[in-house]
Amino acid sequence: MRWFEPLLFPFSFIYDTVTRFRNHLFDIGHKNSINFDIPTIVVGNLSLGGTGKTPFTEFLIRMLADDFKVATLSRGYGRKTSGFVLADEGSDANQIGDEPFQIYEKFKNKISVAVGEDRVMAIPQIITERPDTEVILLDDAFQHRYVKGDINIMLTTFQKPFFEDNVVPLGTLREARKGASRAEIIIVTKCPNPIDTGTKESYINEIKRYNKKAKIFFVGLKYGLLQNVLGDRQSVPSNFVLVSGIANDQLFRKEAEKKHQISYHFSFSDHHHYKSDHIKEIVSKCKEVKESGILTTEKDAVKLKASIFRDYLAEIPIFAMPVEINMEIKDADFIKESILQVIKEKGYSE
Structure with missing residues (x-):
């Protein structure tokens, strides 16, 4: 333990209490979560960042964009604008944020890229301006519970998994570890290659202490x-x-x-x-x-x-x-089938 960590306990306790209470209000229905008619896939994490959300969002874009009209929606962290913005040829990183602009530059001919702090208001705006949209990827929205995603995908790194982390400022978690229970799919990112079976089993057992139902996958990064x-x-x-x-x-x-x-x-x-x-x-x-x-x-x-x-x-x-997600084909197929099932249930088709 670092010498200053005891000083952070009270602040971490307060933050943890506030976020637990907020989640409890959603869990009991006192705060409402809206499930939209259009399929929505949430990609996020429990920590403050660095889990590989952007490469994974790009991975999903490559998986879906040839068959569906895809839109991505994020807050647009770090931008100098506010409110809803739909990226176009005049957009830059200052207007929509560095990560959304990176995605726009790569995939602008295939998808729509939007930013907006209020996702509940932004989703109808996407549908209004891009009425042919068939699926929305909500980037970094795991804590944005006002929107109820059809599939919640949570990322955590191999180097600092959420089950070894603590709530800020003592650690890097935005909420308690039990928040992982909301995920249908949990991805352990930035894994070494190869990763031994014993280590995998250890991680799976730790993750299942907080979520027994989620499918768990291990992925690495590959540089181009x-x-x-x-x-x-x-x-x-x-x-x-x-x-x-x-x-x-x-x-x-x-x-x-x-x-x-x-x-x-x-x-x-x-x-x-x-x-x-x-x-x-x-x-x-x-x-x-x-x-x-x-x-x-x-x-x-x-x-x-x-x-x-x-x-x-x-x-x-x-x-x-450039960096991309490196995932086993059978694992990628499972994720794709899960998303296709949601798309089909909501009345959309390839």
Whole structure:
């Protein structure tokens, strides 16, 4: 135990009490949860972030977008706007948030991407503006209980599973561990490959202390070939300055160091708002090493390519390392069949 942890117990207790009471009001029906006619799939977690929600949401998009009109809806954390916004060609990370904009840039020709703090109001707005929508993916909405999802998918990391965590500020949980009981599917993310049977059984037994009914799956991450962020340079530098503003960048850094020479790492907080001074410092580091460039995450890339930074970065190659969920085919098939069953029950079809 760290020396200051006893000081956090009272604050953690208060936060835990408040969130338990709020959940109790929903459980007894004093607060209402709305189940919409359109199929809604909730993707979320118990912790503050870093569980791989965006890669998993993209995984579901790839799974469904060829057969259905899909829309994603999130709060749009970190954006400089408020209210409902439906992404279009004029959107950027400041308007809709870095993660929704990342999704929009990848899938804008296949899906609709919307943000809105009030999901109960946002869902009808999506249907009004995109009446052909057939399924909505609610990103980071596990605690947004005013909407009752048809399937609740909860993510937790292998490195820091929810059953070993505590409520903030003592830990990183947004609510008590028992909140996991609301999930129909629990995904343990960022798993090593391979993961031994004994470890899997141990995790399953711990998870079942809080949810006996959920299907439990273990997934890893797979990194793709580097992508040229600005699209105007093809040669990959021999050396990189690493830039990341995500909740947990250890796996990203480890993967980068396996394949590339890294001279320095700028590690910012999650959803970091880049300013000109940050960019100048990054560029300065790049220029210290000959033939050096920037290697960053997809999430940060959408912010670094903003027009206000273009002059600073004009001579610096910028590459992003894409990441996807790596799941066994039989597990992916189960998730897809579960979603297809809900879609069918609500009167939609492929």
